[in-house]
Amino acid sequence: MSHTLLSTSSVSKSFEGVCALRGVSFDLKAGEVHALVGENGAGKSTLIKIMTGAEQPDAGTLTVAGRDVPHMTPALARSLGIAAIYQQPSLFPHLTVAENLALALETGTVWRRVHWTARRNRALALLEEAGAAIGPERLASTLSMPEQQMVEIAKTVGAAAKIVIMDEPTSSLMDDEVDRLFNVIGMLRTQGAGIVYISHRLEEVFAVSDRITVLRDGETVATRDTRAIDRSELIQTMVGRALTAVFPKRPVAPGAVAIELRRLSNRALGIHDVSLSVRRGEVLGIAGLVGSGRTELAETLFGLVPADGGEMLLHGEPVRIESPSHAIRLGIGYVPEDRRQHGVVLDMAVASNASLASLDAVSSRGLIDRAAERLLAESYVERLRIKTPSVSTQVGALSGGNQQKVALARWLSIGPEILILDEPTQGVDVGAKAEIHALIQDLAERGIAIIMISSELPEVLGMSDRVAVMRAGTVSGVLSRTEATQDRIIALALERP
Amino acid sequence: MVKTHRREMSVASAITALALVLAVAAPGYFSGENLGDLFMASLPVLLVAIGMTLVVVTGEIDISVGSTFAICGVAAGILSKSGVPVWLASAAACLLGAVFGSLNGALVAYLGIPSIVVTLATMTALRDGLRWATEGAWVQDLPPAFQWLGLTQTEFPFVAAIVTVMLTSAFAWGLGHVAAGRAIYATGSNPRAARLAGLNTSAVKWMVFTVLGALTGLAAVLNAVRFNQIPSNAGIGLEMKVIASVVVGGASVAGGTGRVMGTVLGVVLLAAVGPALTFLGVSAYWERAIQGGIILVAIAAEGIRHPAYRRLASAAASARAQA
Ligand SMILES: Nc1ncnc2c1ncn2[C@@H]1O[C@H](COP(=O)(O)OP(=O)(O)OP(=O)(O)O)[C@@H](O)[C@H]1O
Numbered sequence: 114m115s116h117t118l119l120s121t122s123s124v125s126k127s128f129e130g131v132c133a134l135r136g137v138s139f140d141l142k143a144g145e146v147h148a149l150v151g152e153n154g155a156g157k158s159t160l161i162k163i164m165t166g167a168e169q170p171d172a173g174t175l176t177v178a179g180r181d182v183p184h185m186t187p188a189l190a191r192s193l194g195i196a197a198i199y200q201q202p203s204l205f206p207h208l209t210v211a212e213n214l215a216l217a218l219e220t221g222t223v224w225r226r227v228h229w230t231a232r233r234n235r236a237l238a239l240l241e242e243a244g245a246a247i248g249p250e251r252l253a254s255t256l257s258m259p260e261q262q263m264v265e266i267a268k269t270v271g272a273a274a275k276i277v278i279m280d281e282p283t284s285s286l287m288d289d290e291v292d293r294l295f296n297v298i299g300m301l302r303t304q305g306a307g308i309v310y311i312s313h314r315l316e317e318v319f320a321v322s323d324r325i326t327v328l329r330d331g332e333t334v335a336t337r338d339t340r341a342i343d344r345s346e347l348i349q350t351m352v353g354r355a356l357t358a359v360f361p362k363r364p365v366a367p368g369a370v371a372i373e374l375r376r377l378s379n380r381a382l383g384i385h386d387v388s389l390s391v392r393r394g395e396v397l398g399i400a401g402l403v404g405s406g407r408t409e410l411a412e413t414l415f416g417l418v419p420a421d422g423g424e425m426l427l428h429g430e431p432v433r434i435e436s437p438s439h440a441i442r443l444g445i446g447y448v449p450e451d452r453r454q455h456g457v458v459l460d461m462a463v464a465s466n467a468s469l470a471s472l473d474a475v476s477s478r479g480l481i482d483r484a485a486e487r488l489l490a491e492s493y494v495e496r497l498r499i500k501t502p503s504v505s506t507q508v509g510a511l512s513g514g515n516q517q518k519v520a521l522a523r524w525l526s527i528g529p530e531i532l533i534l535d536e537p538t539q540g541v542d543v544g545a546k547a548e549i550h551a552l553i554q555d556l557a558e559r560g561i562a563i564i565m566i567s568s569e570l571p572e573v574l575g576m577s578d579r580v581a582v583m584r585a586g587t588v589s590g591v592l593s594r595t596e597a598t599q600d601r602i603i604a605l606a607l608e609r610p
Numbered sequence: 611m612v613k614t615h616r617r618e619m620s621v622a623s624a625i626t627a628l629a630l631v632l633a634v635a636a637p638g639y640f641s642g643e644n645l646g647d648l649f650m651a652s653l654p655v656l657l658v659a660i661g662m663t664l665v666v667v668t669g670e671i672d673i674s675v676g677s678t679f680a681i682c683g684v685a686a687g688i689l690s691k692s693g694v695p696v697w698l699a700s701a702a703a704c705l706l707g708a709v710f711g712s713l714n715g716a717l718v719a720y721l722g723i724p725s726i727v728v729t730l731a732t733m734t735a736l737r738d739g740l741r742w743a744t745e746g747a748w749v750q751d752l753p754p755a756f757q758w759l760g761l762t763q764t765e766f767p768f769v770a771a772i773v774t775v776m777l778t779s780a781f782a783w784g785l786g787h788v789a790a791g792r793a794i795y796a797t798g799s800n801p802r803a804a805r806l807a808g809l810n811t812s813a814v815k816w817m818v819f820t821v822l823g824a825l826t827g828l829a830a831v832l833n834a835v836r837f838n839q840i841p842s843n844a845g846i847g848l849e850m851k852v853i854a855s856v857v858v859g860g861a862s863v864a865g866g867t868g869r870v871m872g873t874v875l876g877v878v879l880l881a882a883v884g885p886a887l888t889f890l891g892v893s894a895y896w897e898r899a900i901q902g903g904i905i906l907v908a909i910a911a912e913g914i915r916h917p918a919y920r921r922l923a924s925a926a927a928s929a930r931a932q933a
């Protein structure tokens with residue numbers, strides 16, 4: 114019988130009156146993968162922050178390797194062999210990948226000599242093991258969200274930890290990369306480590322975990338063997354109700370071409386010769402591996418970095434989009450991928466965040482109508498089930514998934530004609546995911562052209578009318594709904610020139 | 611955009627405490643004459659501080675305001691000596707301030723040079739330029755119509771007060787209720803998210819520097835008309851007074867937070883302390899040390915709001931609860 118590596122008993126924690134955890138008991142055994150699931154704001158991240166000493170519990174005890182730890186700190190956690198990948202990657206932006214890894218892993222005195230080649234080689238080896246093709250000399254600030262996640266994974270590989278905690282490590286990774294992570298997890302497991310795995314992707318939870326603990330509103334509702342529970346039962350336990358169709362795709366008769374790209378290039382972002390078109394009422398899914406240029410394409414369309422070659426036609430008229438405000442005036446909306454850094458303004462209230470791109474709609478002659486703004490925000494809080502004490506709460510105090518929903522609300526409220534969604538359901542729970550899918554479907558039915566970038570293949574297959582697959586900065590193929598299958602998408606994403 | 615007004619409350623309590631001490635120990639402080647002097651001397655600081663609040667909220671800083679202040683005062687005096695009506699000379703001084711501000715703003719917003727570097731350069735360049743142009747001479751023999759803006763000595767303070775109160779309220783209200791105000795906070799908090807939301811963050815930055823410049827010009831005029839000559843070395847150290855008041859008032863130099871009301875209280879507190887020392891018989895040498903102390907306390911209060919501190923505090927609270 115494997116022994117218990119870590120356990121919490123009756124842990125409670127509240128933040129300024131908001132109760133995040135009440136009496137949670139959880140245990141992790143050696144050689145197991147213990148999944149932690151629950152809706153956005155259920156308290157998963159808070160629980161793992163208590164395990165790593167990033168937050169202190171108000172009550173309850175934390176036991177590591179049979180010993181009570183009354184005052185956990187991040188440094189103590191590290192020395193007890195606990196390593197964590199947080200929901201928000203926490204790399205130092207101005208340091209290189211190799212330096213970031215070294216900071217997390219190297220031990221010794223502050224005055225030790227730095228062996229740069231050894232440091233570089235170690236980084237290369239770790240990145241290789243984590244399955245990431247990232248140069249160790251790159252600055253962390255130049256990494257995309259999925260690349261940052263892969264560096265975080267490399268960090269835990271190198272830590273040779275006994276207890277590995279992963280908070281939504283795959284939220285922006287595609288199947289192929291997820292498989293590599295699962296290999297890493299398998300390796301850690303055979304070495305006798307215990308892994309806490311948080312994810313909103315239930316397929317992954319079923320594929321990788323041995324046991325599942327469900328949190329709801331800060332309480333443990335169940336801990337079960339993965340083999341003894343099925344998907345619908347798990348969802349019901351998580352949300353407390355049965356959920357209907359996951360992908361509510363209804364056929365929409367596509368209208369006129371809303372946006373057309375002819376050999377569009379943007380050398381600065383490394384994309385070239387992209388030719389695509391999206392009709393009104395159509396959902397175009399974009400799939401591709403990390404670094405294939407999906408987000409860069411979206412940034413080009415939105416004018417963040419204007420295109421430098423090829424043509425772009427909007428409703429048949431050639432345009433050159435110079436800036437995001439220009440794109441918004443032309444009726445284009447863009448929900449960015451890294452929402453914490455690019456999507457929301459953490460210091461501002463939920464309501465101000467929701468209205469930031471549609472200030473014109475809630476103001477007259479430059480004056481903001483606070484009541485209209487609140488109403489707008491409240492309607493989205495209800496529609497997207499954003500868990501927040503009120504619309505005047507600062508966004509920084511919401512859970513990761515709820516921050517994403519606020520970003521989404523902002524873009525839905527501008528009433529765009531063309532909406533670009535970069536990972537629209539990343540980090541969002543099953544209930545809200547269904548809600549967002551239904552919303553995307555609604556928008557399509559209202560004649561909006563939708564470009565949906567997603568790493569989650571079931572989502573791409575379920576929601577799209579057509580799927581464009583990107584590889585190395587260009588489109589390697591476009592599949593119709595009937596042609597698109599998981600295997601064909603992966604083949605197009607990997608295909609060598 | 612913090613909802614609580616904790617900082618304003620604590621600065622207000624500090625002012626009240628000071629007033630109580632003075633009421634007991636030195637009631638002379640509250641004579642009409644002293645308060646009047648105090649008020650007239652702090653008006654320029656207040657006007658500049660309001661502009662500075664906008665700049666600090668966007669995450670930038672402007673240390674060239676003292677030099678702009680000197681040039682605008684001298685310019686108003688010279689124009690009016692050459693026969694330009696006083697109101698036109700005043701308007702020209704504001705415009706000149708706006709031009710200097712927009713120069714700073716353009717360098718910061720469109721060339722991406724850090725504002726501390728840009729304004730350090732303009733601070734020196736403008737100051738030395740003025741010294742070279744005037745050869746250190748003060749503007750003297752001002753026309754009588756220049757004094758008190760052509761008003762009487764008793765009318766002027768009222769007009770100045772009304773103008774300042776109106777401007778202050780307009781900015782205080784506008785930051786919360788005008789779309790442009792929202793853009794200023796968003797730019798300071800998360801420039802990239804603001805840009806993605808379609809806000810022109812460069813224009814926002816350029817604009818706040820321009821507004822600060824114009825307010826500095828106005829402050830220079832309201833200050834210059836009180837004397838019968840205009841020094842060419844006015845405004846030395848003004849930037850420090852102003853930035854200190856803004857920080858004491860609760861704006862974070864990291865950008866994204868700060869309110870006009872806080873700045874007003876910060877100006878009042880720092881301005882009241884100096885003369886209070888004289889009245890309490892404390893050596894004037896202590897003035898700067900005490901002002902420095904107030905700034906340190908304000909910055910330490912910033913730390914108390916910081917998450918790391920709150921964690922410590924909540925751990926301590928739970929330890930007490932268990933005991
Ligand atoms: N620093 C904080 N200040 C105030 N409230 C907080 C803070 N951190 C978390 N909370 C609240 O605690 C609750 C639990 O948050 P937590 O981040 O643990 O959720 P989660 O289960 O990880 O959700 P998600 O799936 O969205 O990441 C939420 O209601 C959140 O608003």
Ligand SMILES: [Mg+2]
Binds near residue numbers: 157158200280512514
């Ligand atoms: Mg979380």
